[in-house]
Amino acid sequence: MRRYFIALICLFLLVLQGMAMSLLPSNLVYSDLLMTPHWILGFLILIAIFYDRDDTYYSVWHALLFGLLVDVVYTGVLGVYMVTYGIVTYIIHRLNQSVHAGLVSASLLTIVGIALADTILYIIYSFVSITSMTWGNYAWLRLLPTLAANMIFFILLYPLVKDRISSWSEDINNA
Template sequence: MSRYVIPLFCLFLLVMQGMAMSLLPAKLVYSDLLITPHWILIFLFIIAIFYDKDHTYHAVWYGLVFGLLIDVVYTGVLGVYMITYTLIIYVVHGLKKLVHANFPAAFLLAVIGLILADALLYIVYSFVQITSISWVDYGLLRLLPTLAANMIFFTLLYPLVKERAYDWSEEISNV
């Protein structure tokens, strides 16, 4: 069952990411703040923590595929999200071995992963001269609002997905 549900939910999140800004109040959308929804990444963090075992890397593969889809659908530079999502999910998958799988640890891993992913995206886009804002402006106007918005999404998604991800993991182990 999880073989179908996880990619379908990622596909749903891919579509919803494009509509996320229209869900926010106009005062926030038209301000100086730049909020980037990383909903697929947040979902895949939960999958990496609660679904994947130490020797399986399903979330990494989903990050590769859906990162490429984000590149194709939403960006003009192919491979940036694909490589970033894959690398950061792999890092989170490795870091989960150091902490217990509970809400505070998952929240911390999501914060670390999200900061790393967004900073890496900023560095790549700065390098290819797509963005030219300073580090201070990036931190205050993009990173902090993006982190806050995505962690609110994590907090809402976590109780809905955590137990299911763990059950799907057990289902795969018993096959």
């Protein structure tokens, strides 16, 4: 039953992610700054760090599934988030093998993962002419606010789920 908790939490975050902008003050929402909540990705990065072992890829499979759901629910282009989330969680999974799992390394891997995902999304959307934002404007008006907003979410999420995810991982590996 515990293995379904990851999917249920991702589903819950999918719903919350859609309501995220309505929770912010209107002067921030209607400003030039663009923030994209990548809450599912942030949680999946924690799964890649604290749940997956060297030979398991639960985070990647969940990233592919919930990336596709993000595409279906929130975007008009299928496969963009699915591929992006899958690639990023795979990279984080591989990077995690060379660092010790802790708050600092998890924070750095989350920053790298979200920055990489948002940059890949920007490149894809630029390539298919969905966005025409210049690189400088993107970095200043979208990437930095997105990183800041998602790191606030990560700081709130980390103490709530870190120990629980680690115990789930031990339960799966001992079974």
